[in-house]
Amino acid sequence: MDYGLIGKIEKAKRYAEERDRIEFLEFTVTFKGENNDHTVTYRAGQWHCNCDFFQTRGRCSHTMAMETILEGMVEIARAG
Numbered sequence: 001m002d003y004g005l006i007g008k009i010e011k012a013k014r015y016a017e018e019r020d021r022i023e024f025l026e027f028t029v030t031f032k033g034e035n036n037d038h039t040v041t042y043r044a045g046q047w048h049c050n051c052d053f054f055q056t057r058g059r060c061s062h063t064m065a066m067e068t069i070l071e072g073m074v075e076i077a078r079a080g
């Protein structure tokens with residue numbers, strides 16, 4: 001038995017439930033929309049999406065979905 005590893009597994013389970021320990025700094029995802037794929041990026045608290053809606057509103061269904069998925073680990077975009 002690797003007790004060291006068992007301890008780490010237990011710690012990982014606890015950490016995985018403590019989302020506020022994690023803060024995303026940057027990432028890029030391909031978001032499969034209903035019609036097209038979109039590229040959503042997040043860097044230093046700033047969201048970006050290449051869909052048309054985002055270009056005029058600074059927020060869109062793709063970035064808002066990501067905010068929900070990553071709640072507590074990313075900053076929420078400000079509309080307008």
Ligand SMILES: [Zn+2]
Pocket residue numbers: 038049050051052053054060061062063
């Ligand atoms: Zn979008």
